[in-house]
Amino acid sequence: xxxxxxxxxxxxxxxxxxxxxxxxxxxxxxxxxxxxxxxxxxxxxxxxxxxxxxxxxxxxxxxxxxxxxxxxxxxxxxxxxxxxxxxxxxxxxxxxxxxxxxxxxxxxxxxxxxxxxxxxxxxxxxxxxxxxxxxxxxxxxxxxxxxxxxxxxxxxxxxxxxxxxxxxxxxxxxxxxxxxxxxxxxxxxxxxxxxxxxxxxxxxxxxxxxxxxxxxxxxxxxxxxxxxxxxxxx
Numbered sequence: 001x002x003x004x005x006x007x008x009x010x011x012x013x014x015x016x017x018x019x020x021x022x023x024x025x026x027x028x029x030x031x032x033x034x035x036x037x038x039x040x041x042x043x044x045x046x047x048x049x050x051x052x053x054x055x056x057x058x059x060x061x062x063x064x065x066x067x068x069x070x071x072x073x074x075x076x077x078x079x080x081x082x083x084x085x086x087x088x089x090x091x092x093x094x095x096x097x098x099x100x101x102x103x104x105x106x107x108x109x110x111x112x113x114x115x116x117x118x119x120x121x122x123x124x125x126x127x128x129x130x131x132x133x134x135x136x137x138x139x140x141x142x143x144x145x146x147x148x149x150x151x152x153x154x155x156x157x158x159x160x161x162x163x164x165x166x167x168x169x170x171x172x173x174x175x176x177x178x179x180x181x182x183x184x185x186x187x188x189x190x191x192x193x194x195x196x197x198x199x200x201x202x203x204x205x206x207x208x209x210x211x212x213x214x215x216x217x218x219x220x221x222x223x224x225x226x227x228x229x230x231x232x233x234x
Contacts, residue, residue, distance in 0.1 A: 001167040003019055003025070003168065003170075004027040004169070004171070005027070006180075006181055007029075007171070007177075011210040012028065015226055028161075029158060031150065032145075032148045032151060032176060033178050034148050035069075036147075037060070037147055038187070039145065041064045042063050042064065042143060043063075044064055044065060046116065046117060047116045047141075049111070049116070049118070050073070050088075050118050050120065051140070052120055053079060053121050053125070054075065054079060057120035059082065060145045062145065066088075068088050068089055070090060071092070071096050071106075071110060072088045073092050075097070075101045076093055076095065076097075076141075076222075077224050080092075087225065090091070092104065098129055105117075105138070105155070106136055115138065117141070118141055118143055119133075119140055120143050122146050124148055126205060148176060148196055150183070151172055151188075152180055152233070159190075166196075167197050168196075168197060168198065169198050169230065170197050171200045172202065173182055174202065178201070178206050182209070194215075198218075199218045199219070200220070200221050201219065
């Protein structure tokens, strides 16, 4: 199959390698550019719990000193893997969604009225996790440590690849990425090539964006389960 991946290379390289080894043709079309936010390092001693809703939040983490035993709540297995690669050993992974992460934190016996949390995230989020947790009486500070810019242009080489190998499957990982991808499709008149493409979306919210634009084949998947989803869907 021809599979189009919209994630930045640093997040997609492992998946692309696995798909390629299975004989699939990979079209890499990143729709977001991730940039660090210029800020002073965070005093890690002020917080006994860190929350990460993406791998980018960990990659751009700046702290005065690393506490490898710091309790870290991670949105999913991939984010937890990156946290552990940075030296954190006391990590807990949710099921891959921010709502699951919220429930995990609320119900954790490691969280109490004295807990102070730092929630690291990007400048564009679709769910106010910090506000939801504050409503439960949890002390939490949201810290934006990276930003994302939409990519709405593609080079001639990628355009020709799509024209010669229209994607059978398209993986989309955020609402912002979805809007960026749709702009690319519109700007370069690519939709006629994708009328039969299956759009695999990381959540129902993302799937609804494509459904409202009348894309015919829209599915959802859990992050990290791309290979499993391909087997189920074919």
